[in-house]
Amino acid sequence: MHPIPHLESLALSAWPALNTELLDGWVLRFAQGYTKRANSVSPLYPGVLADEAKVDYVERRYAAHGQPAIFKLTDASTALDALLAGRGYTVVDPTSVRTASLDTPAIVADPLVTLTSTPDDAWVRGFIALNRLSTAHAQTAQRMLAGYACPTAFAAIRDADRLIACGYAVMLWDSVSLFDIVTAPEARRQGHGRRLVGTLLAWGREQGASQGLLQVVADNAPAVALYAALGFAEQYRYWYRRQPG
Structure with missing residues (x-):
């Protein structure tokens, strides 16, 4: 299993949104604005096409819910990250995904x-x-x-x-x-x-x-220190891109 899609799918399943829509490898999640994780788009699989038409559709879907479009991105989605940056999307809350052996x-x-x-x-x-x-x-x-x-x-x-x-x-x-x-x-x-x-x-x-899994905002030093003391090591980071305006 590729580590990023596998851990991302576990994290998404463990934090369920109220409604979910699948779009060509992207997971659109809706939960009435409660947390970015449950109100954002996750492109789960590397190599999935990132194009303007799909982003336009996403923006319309979230606008219908009175929300900005937000994408949850990792190093497995660099093309989409660049596309969103070109549209003026800003980076929000870089977050560390960490695992620890329970043995x-x-x-x-x-x-x-x-x-x-x-x-x-x-x-x-x-x-x-x-x-x-x-x-x-x-x-x-x-x-x-x-x-x-x-x-x-x-x-x-x-x-x-x-x-x-x-x-x-x-x-x-x-x-x-x-x-x-x-x-x-x-x-x-x-x-x-x-x-x-x-x-x-x-x-x-x-x-x-066999393992613990958690996500912590990267600049939350006390929480990072706590989890490191318990053996949690960073596997990768994700960040959000938020629609301007």
Whole structure:
């Protein structure tokens, strides 16, 4: 398997949009504006034709949803990147895609972290609050989180009855993908992120995963350091091109 299309397909499947459209090797995703990953175009396969007519169509499709066209690009889509640059598309959020082997004793579950297979109401409320989601995005997030067909684990750390850190994992093929590892501002720098990640990776290993997979904004130095300490190494980067205006 080519590493970029394989890992990109896992990441797309682990972060499902509300609606998806396939266009000649491109995957158009729509989720009412909640996250760029779920509201962008992914050209999954190297060598797929990048032409102006397809970009024109994409722009019309996203305009119909009241959104700009956004493309999620990697080094496997250099021709499309150049075409979009020529149309004035700007680069947004370069992101590091990282994997780690789960065959290490350093990955252990923490008893302070609780896991559930589905997001209960208390977890969802905490998730919305910690990520500071708008009402509209909160509703979309709830729909997305409730739509998984594959195994999932939702992790939480609480102080009394208040959720102070959370995140979740999705099991697909040989990989456990991690998303939205977040800690309340007043509870940061206390090791909660490491506890969440270790527990979710340990859960994935129990499910049969051989590797962990995550995506982190490249200039997020604290998160990059945390993941590097747990053995996550960069495989490639992606970036977004956003339609001007």
